[in-house]
Amino acid sequence: MTDAAVRSPKPSTSKRTPAGGAPVAPHTAEEASEPRIDRDAVTDLLLGTWAETRREAREMVKDPAFWRVEGMPMPEHRERVLAQLRLLVENGASGRAYPVEYGGKNNNGANLAGFQEVVLADPSLQIKSGVQWGLFGSAIQQLGTKKHHDAWLRDVMTLDLPGAFAMTETGHGSDVAAIGTTATYDPETEEFVIHTPFRGAWKDYLGNAALHGKAATVFAQLITGGVNYGVHCFFVPLRDDEGNFLPGIGGEDDGVKGGLNGIDNGRLHFDHVRVPRFNMLDRYGQVAADGTYTSEIDSPGRRFFTMLGALVQGRVSLDGAATTGTALALHIATTYANQRRQFDSGAGTDEVVLLDYGKHQRRLLPLIAQNYAQFFAHDELLRKFDGVFSGEHDTPQEREDLETLAAALKPLSTWNALSTIQECREACGGAGFLAENRLVGLHQDLDVYVTFEGDNNVLLQLVGKRLLSDYAKQFKGADAAKLARFAVGQTAGKVFHGAGLRQLGQAVADFGSTARSVELGLRADQQHELLAGRVEQMVADVAAALRPASKLDAAEAAALFNAHQAELIEAARAHGELLQWEAFSDGVNAVQDEGTKRVLTWLRDLFGLHLIEKHLAWHLINGRLSTQRAASVSRYIDRLCLRLRPHAQDLVDAYGFAPEHVRAPIASGAEQARQDEARAYYDALAASGDAPVSEKSLKKKK
């Protein structure tokens, strides 16, 4: 255990310039440390399109009133977060997305950007805000019409009307179309009767339902004139001013959860509760006084998905918040790893800084690269979201693309958040397990992100089906010759234009890899080719496997699909990874500063190679990499880690977090102070001549 170390590299002034004058890839850590990133510029890059709003939000949450208090019992935590929501209102942070006439700013991108930063204060606050203004309020805004906006939006913004978003039921989560709650129109009284006919139809897991919600947007099967028109949304008052349930309404507290215990999740049930016809949020479907149903969207399926799609912002928001939460964990663990020492190297030197260990570099650096990729990909997603919801690019095609993009990115970023935070917690040892150092709390709070607002596997399956249908469109009426041509030549960018895949617009300058032949085969365009080729091939393979389905009966076809479900989900994951890689590359290409560009290019390469290594067996089996080249992937990653090691602190400092955002004692400099104190003690002891000699050295003398 005591002979494992390299020393932290020292800055060098040597410069290698080859005969031709072109830059040569540095091969040693000393050389790699020469270029430096422009930290402030990288912070701007990561904060993205709505950097100003993000900075405002970060400034706001420097106030300790917004901070999570570790170990606070659930009841107090819930009240604290409710009070924090009021603080958000006071700070004008509650309504950036709402129409100007109700006090909002009509700025959808900025709104989500601002809320995502709140995760730094307390994820419970971010999610409870999301319930109030992103789900409950958005349902009114997106699914309701002007009369509903006039009636409720102002009170939603000010929190005078706290509400729950009552979609999920105990018996139905991802399959919203099959919920059991009914809203039956009664033309006699011009009312809807809201009813949960069995236990499985109870609304469940709803924030604001256990305590604070005065009303709810309730999703129910709309039944009028003996016909079920599918799921629609209704505004249903829940509690009186004293907080008591209104007649016919009951509920339960979901109690303690794995995290997010500042939110009062609960269950609701309705026993023939009557609400006026007015309360149906009727933008996409209307019921006349006599019970006649009308809708602009004739297809029940398309209408359902249009309504759900109007609520996509939850997924967009989770993608961003998970990315920021992951960054916080990486900042903490990397800062600690740069100060903490453990074991001497056996070379008679000081104990070794954790990040100088090869394994520790391998644990953290690829995760920083992955997190950077998520930042760039998220900004693209947020811009697409803003384009659609501002009305600037609001077409059905754009909406569908947005939904697919959100469904591809949210699973990856939320899963990455959990695995990265866990790795960070383990990399900090026992200190990482203390709540004060925040890593365990982040993991607990972000845990549910992977299954809410769409279970990650279900979302990826949606993406997979979109990829399959884009693929199939190419072959409408195609002959065998065309199919064969496709199989050998077509590029992914041409096939999947709809879902965001594209060719790189230019040859990416790859400063890090001109000198070594092995790296020559793994430069940016080869990375892209491997990643894109994998998506293309996987989709084609699943499509080929499913081709017989059209000739089977429904049960056999379902069984066939089921046999390939896991592969389809894998294809969708590969697609999401490619999107992240492309976004990262686009971001790097736009950088002007040479040092920044060089280091970020290495980081992008590390991300690309990390993805290729993860799926190395696939690339080998499918003949995309020779065994020789495949073997070089891991070695190249090792070299990239060594190159990037001197930049690790810069890269996590570039997240731009202030001490008020980090708040982890182990990342505060306290560890450095302890190391310095210990070394000063031993130095003084040695100088004093009173230091005990070691038994070992005595034995050697004998």
Added chain:
Amino acid sequence: MTDAAVRSPKPSTSKRTPAGGAPVAPHTAEEASEPRIDRDAVTDLLLGTWAETRREAREMVKDPAFWRVEGMPMPEHRERVLAQLRLLVENGASGRAYPVEYGGKNNNGANLAGFQEVVLADPSLQIKSGVQWGLFGSAIQQLGTKKHHDAWLRDVMTLDLPGAFAMTETGHGSDVAAIGTTATYDPETEEFVIHTPFRGAWKDYLGNAALHGKAATVFAQLITGGVNYGVHCFFVPLRDDEGNFLPGIGGEDDGVKGGLNGIDNGRLHFDHVRVPRFNMLDRYGQVAADGTYTSEIDSPGRRFFTMLGALVQGRVSLDGAATTGTALALHIATTYANQRRQFDSGAGTDEVVLLDYGKHQRRLLPLIAQNYAQFFAHDELLRKFDGVFSGEHDTPQEREDLETLAAALKPLSTWNALSTIQECREACGGAGFLAENRLVGLHQDLDVYVTFEGDNNVLLQLVGKRLLSDYAKQFKGADAAKLARFAVGQTAGKVFHGAGLRQLGQAVADFGSTARSVELGLRADQQHELLAGRVEQMVADVAAALRPASKLDAAEAAALFNAHQAELIEAARAHGELLQWEAFSDGVNAVQDEGTKRVLTWLRDLFGLHLIEKHLAWHLINGRLSTQRAASVSRYIDRLCLRLRPHAQDLVDAYGFAPEHVRAPIASGAEQARQDEARAYYDALAASGDAPVSEKSLKKKK
């Protein structure tokens, strides 16, 4: 989302017997469901050598007084667990390992087996018991001598003397040899002066330190006559009967942690605290009245590792507790997956049971296989532990083997626990996030198992070094020809005899794979060849890479080692996986009942193939698998999942948990009741003629 399903297979009475009369591998789920396991017999198998003690412990913790109460604030939780420790004493469960003369049973294997089951009640209780009786008490027993046993062991057992195990410091965790606390002998007063000279030398993360500990076994650098004899252990009183710190002693509370909040972890510091010479636990090293140091073990290094090795039981115990905790999570998630339905298959049938989805089978079944492997491997470890500590097989070689085995298995089982519990939690969706369903609590509590009692990566590095040194021993004085012969022919079993590798004693009957050529290449002996060959090759590769080290200076040699640190850790992991696979195979081979043997053989195959798939790129790059055979691995896993699907419930029922151990509402049958109620509602509605027609069906009629 609505077309993904196969129906749950129905029992079939058909029997396939080929011409020759030998059994043929079933190819369909219907056939696979024919053999059934003998559930009770499998429970016996899993409970292992000390089944009786485990059953006693399980019976005891059926009492709700032992159960974790979700959401209980930390202060109450700590007092509750302390009271539970007293209950353990009353139940005679506290001292199975102690000598008979102090009221114990001198039964080391049974002792750990019993404690591991307590994880079902509350992991805080398991770990706080471990602190008191497994660490604090064991230090006195293993590192002290009869006078110490006489003085303290009885009070340790009865909890009249609750204590802390003060080894780890804020500044030194895994590197115990470098701790800063000193114990300086003063011959004038015949006392040791215990002192923490700087902040980093404070003892930290110690259970029982924040509140309940009256004394501690403190590890410190022993200094006498101006010589530092390295780390030794001292019994130091901490608090008076009112719970106040004694003079010179201070401390801090570690506060809220990521889990295990029923334990009062804290920090201790000592300001020249004097304890009598008597208090040095002096089994392996003694200080005479005049300050002369003596020890039977001349080498300071060997003495240090002997003392640490005496405390190996912590690692053994965590391996078992992690395995049992993982089983509980799998029982909960699998039971739910067998009752919960979501989405109809598009084939006009009922909604589909989760476990009938291909992806869901892929998520859970390999984890059940892995958990079974852990049970078998743990029983081997526990028998080895008992052999050494009972004195029956107590040789230095056996001790070293035990330590290596524990260091190889504990990392795998504790990491597997976290990833499995997390997968289970996600597989249960929102319900999995509720504390009442226990998965989040299990993850939180078991989180720290991966970094305490030896950080997992540090332990694997130890194993790696042992593998390297075993490997090197083969070549002492060997010539080039011998080296070459080795490279082509030698089997792992012959090389690594010390560390537990062996050849399978017999050809394993592989009932599941006689019929298909692809499977013929992936039967038990090929699985073993691939897994063992990988360990051998990886160790040889690292050894070859490190060979130049002997010619380098210390710093360069350290850098070279560091460059291969991650590979060495991977090699050790591969070794641990092989040991698990071998233990599973040995267990299966001993089964007599044919149905049980067949199903468990499939499960063992699934574990083997799961490992091979995980490292598929390695097998391809190193020419161990052709691309064609590699491609078949995943398909074979799919088939094994389909075969095992009808046995999933049996396999998790065979863990033998009673409702008092499970306690998760989603695994209680409540979900089945909800499903039944919902279907009864819809059936009655349909029968009544009042059911609304769907808009879709109306549109079709038009």
